[in-house]
Amino acid sequence: MSVYRSFLFAPGNHPRRVEKALTLDADGVILDLEDACPIAEKKATRPVVVAALQKPRRCLGYVRVNAMTTEFGYGDIVAVVKPGVDGIILPKVETVDEIKAADWLVHQLERDSGLKPGSVDIIPIIETAKGLANVGAIAAAGTRVRRLAFGAGDFTLDMNIEWSRDEDELLPYRNAVVLASRAGGIDPPLDTVWVNIKDVEGFTKSVRTIKRLGFQGKMCIYPDQVPIVNELLAPTAADAEWALRVVAAFKEAEKAGSASIQLDGKFIDYPIVYRAERVLEMHERISKSRG
Numbered sequence: 696m697s698v699y700r701s702f703l704f705a706p707g708n709h710p711r712r713v714e715k716a717l718t719l720d721a722d723g724v725i726l727d728l729e730d731a732c733p734i735a736e737k738k739a740t741r742p743v744v745v746a747a748l749q750k751p752r753r754c755l756g757y758v759r760v761n762a763m764t765t766e767f768g769y770g771d772i773v774a775v776v777k778p779g780v781d782g783i784i785l786p787k788v789e790t791v792d793e794i795k796a797a798d799w800l801v802h803q804l805e806r807d808s809g810l811k812p813g814s815v816d817i818i819p820i821i822e823t824a825k826g827l828a829n830v831g832a833i834a835a836a837g838t839r840v841r842r843l844a845f846g847a848g849d850f851t852l853d854m855n856i857e858w859s860r861d862e863d864e865l866l867p868y869r870n871a872v873v874l875a876s877r878a879g880g881i882d883p884p885l886d887t888v889w890v891n892i893k894d895v896e897g898f899t900k901s902v903r904t905i906k907r908l909g910f911q912g913k914m915c916i917y918p919d920q921v922p923i924v925n926e927l928l929a930p931t932a933a934d935a936e937w938a939l940r941v942v943a944a945f946k947e948a949e950k951a952g953s954a955s956i957q958l959d960g961k962f963i964d965y966p967i968v969y970r971a972e973r974v975l976e977m978h979e980r981i982s983k984s985r986g
Contacts (some may be wrong), residue, residue: 696724697755698977698984699842699912702816702885705742706731707758717747721921722912722984723755725784727729728771729762741774747776750778755819759784763793772797776804782816787849789825791832813839821872822846823853829843830872834879844914845872845889860897862904873909883911892917902927935978938971 702723705716708731716724726744728737728747748756760771760783775822783801788794794817817840821830827850834843847865851858860863866888872884886905889898902913902924913924930938941958945968948956955964 698980699885700928701915701921702912703827703915703918703921704731707734707740708736713747717752719918719921721754723757725757725759726930727759729759729786736828741771745775745780745882757782757784761787762787763797772800773804776801776815777808778810780815782818784818785818785823786820788819788833789823790829791836794819794833794836794838794840816841818842818844820844820846822849826958827868827871830875831878832874834881840881841878842882842884844885845869845887847885863902869908881921883909885912885914888916899923908970929981930974930978938974941968941971
C-alpha cells in the first residue's frame with residue numbers, strides 16, 4: 696500500500712526540475728499543467744509529463760490538470776490517462792457533478808487504454824468557497840476518489856482572507872475537509888502548500904499543526920520541504936515501540952478477561968489500542984515503501 700505524506704509539485708514544462716523531483720524521497724510527485732505551466736505551453740506539455748512518468752521511479756506519479764471548467768481541463772485528462780500515470784490532481788472542484796463527470800471520463804479512458812478499471816486515482820483540490828460548501832457531498836459521492844486536498848492559496852483569495860504565517864484563520868476550513876473525508880468514508884486529506892520557502896520554522900509548525908488536525912499528508916513546492924514532511928508525518932521509533940507494547944499488553948489483558956489496563960501509568964482501552972495498531976500499520980507501510 697502506498698504512503699501519502701509528501702507530494703512535491705514540479706512544473707511540467709521544466710524537464711530538469713521534473714527529472715530532479717522524480718529522484719527525491721517524496722511519496723508522490725505532481726507534474727503541473729495548471730498554475731506552474733504557462734498557457735502557451737499547456738498543450739505541448741501534456742505528452743511530456745506522461746513520458747516522464749512512464750520512466751522508472753520509486754514514488755507515485757500524478758499530473759495536476761487544469762480545472763474541468765477551463766478550456767484545457769478535458770483535453771488534459773484525455774491526454775494524461777495513460778499507462779504509467781498513477782493519478783490526476785483535479786483543481787478547483789466545486790460540485791458533485793464535476794467529480795462524477797471526471798470519474799466517468801477517466802473510466803472510459805482507462806477502458807480505451809487497456810488500463811485496469813479504477814487504477815487511475817483522482818485527488819480533488821478543495822480551494823473555493825463553493826467547493827468547501829459542497830465538500831461533504833464531494834467526499835461521499837461514491838466515485839474513485841479516496842482522498843481530498845485543501846488548497847489555501849486560491850481559497851483565501853476567493854474568500855478575501857489574509858493568509859497569515861500562523862494560519863489560525865485556516866482552522867475551521869481545514870477541520871471541515873478532515874470531517875467531510877471521515878464522514879464520507881474516504882482517507883484523511885492532504886494539506887495545502889507552504890509558499891514561503893525560506894521560512895523553515897513556519898513550515899515545520901504548519902506540518903505539526905495539520906498532523907494534529909488529522910491530515911495524512913502535505914503538498915510541497917520546494918525539495919527541502921519533503922524530508923521535513925516525511926519525518927513529522929511518520930511515527931517515530933519511540934512511537935512504534937510504545938504501540939507494540941500497548942498491543943502486546945492489551946492482548947494479555949484480554950486473555951485474562953480485562954478490556955482496560957494501565958501501562959506506565961497511562962489508561963489503556965480499545966480506542967488507545969486501535970490508535971496503536973494504526974501507528975504500527977503506518978510504520979510498516981513506510982518501511983515497505985522504502986524497500
